[in-house]
Amino acid sequence: MIKRIIKGSILADYRRRKVIVLLGARQVGKTTLLSELQEGKEKILSLNCDNADDVLLLEGKTTTELKYLLSSYELVFIDEAQRVKNIGLTLKMIGDLKLDTQVVVTGSSSLDMADEINEPATGRLIEYNLFPFSLPELADSSSEREEQRLLENRMIYGLYPEVVTEPGDAKRTLMTLTNNYLYKDLFAYKGIKKPELIQKLVRALALQLGSEVSYNELSNLLGVDKSTVENYINLLEKCFVVFRLDSFSRNLRNEIKKGKKVYFYDNGVRNAVLSNFAPLELRNDVGALWENLMVSERVKRNSYSGNFAQLFFWRTHEQQEIDLIEEQDGILHTFEFKWNGKARNNQPKSFANSYPNSTYEVITPENYWSFLK
Incomplete structure (x- = not known):
């Protein structure tokens, strides 16, 4: 296993209780890194938004519904989050909940994520880019x-x-x-x-x-x-x-x-x-x-x-x-x-x-x- 440089930084940011966003091209190893970020966590929810059923769990939800979905887990992964309509607003609501749950979001492009996340969720996110191996x-x-x-x-x-x-x-x-x-x-x-x-x-x-x-x-x-x-x-x-x-x-x-x-x-x-x-x-x-x-x-x-x-x-x-x-x-x-x-x-x-x-x-x-x- 080739260790990614940013792994330690992401793990250290868990304590800040903010949504962590990991952006990078497809096939650069985001999913592999996500699996490594599970260390020491037992209650984990993984959502892949290439899957329509997982998108429906997040799209158009109220704060109460999001709290009910997420709060029982230590760690929640949302993969390919750019597939979710108005993902920025959803992440803003998650950030405002101040849950003990750590949420990590990935996206294979910053197209919709850059447009829809940055403004609504400013101050609630910590953003990383993942590239091919260095x-x-x-x-x-x-x-x-x-x-x-x-x-x-x-x-x-x-x-x-x-x-x-x-x-x-x-x-x-x-x-x-x-x-x-x-x-x-x-x-x-x-x-x-x-x-x-x-x-x-x-x-x-x-x-x-x-x-x-x-x-x-x-x-x-x-x-x-x-x-x-x-x-x-x-x-x-x-x-x-x-x-x-x-x-x-x-x-x-x-x-x-x-x-x-x-x-x-x-x-x-x-x-x-x-x-x-x-x-x-x-x-x-x-x-x-x-x-x-x-x-x-x-x-x-x-x-x-x-x-x-x-x-x-x-x-x-x-x-x-x-x-x-x-x-x-x-x-x-x-x-x-x-x-x-x-x-x-x-x-x-x-x-x-x-x-x-x-x-x-x-x-x-x-x-x-x-x-x-």
Whole structure:
């Protein structure tokens, strides 16, 4: 069993008597983590809202009915809660009851949950995100040396739990995941009229990995307006398929001020979208894969450690660039990602002069562990 980093934090939050919400893509291990969170509890109620009968137990209920349903249990799990209409209002009522019962809610997307939970239930929830395995989680289960040996495999096949635990079946697992699960919640969401357009957009984003994304170019490519492209990318973020970094701009006149880069939460999903699992020596996108792996791992690291640093990239119109800027407590930490450790760069002089208190580090396969911990 590979231990998830956030397990201890969730268990520690039981004492706060708030509803715990665990969000993450399908197949990242939420159900497995739920089973581990039962430790020391005997009276447990598990509801799976992919099951219509379980939805009916929660939908449209009064405070009195919810109290009657929940109060006799020590622990209540509500899985796939985004299936419940007005789930935010239901969770607000549960939170207001101040029961001794600990309620843990999961959702495979934040589509309806983000819209319906946050406002009604503000102050009553503790929210966590669960991602595919992180490299430190795997190293804790085996060793850094073993993960170093498997690094090229991780860059190609990614870190979804079933891919890691059943490596011989990785291609089939990833193709099934991308074809059957990746967009399931998104396609059920109101306003999605052209599922094939989403798939074309994801493929276009996969091809532009590590590059600045132009909504105008994507709209021309897909034959839809710019606002539709932006809306669909936003929905893909809420389904934990991709995430965006904005460009960093403060002092320099020639800094790109409105640029965006789009990364995938998992390298294996990105490669499955393109049906390309070729070894690194046969690829021309190794640098982009390394950058995506490191940026996504940093996102996991910051989320799991409660680090609320903001992430950006930086580029000028003269094509000077920095792959990642992390702003924390007023300090700028900047990083460049190089698969070839010999190709060392210095921080661009214009950036160093404008932001003299910033730090700079080149992250390579030889030194990345300190970046991830």
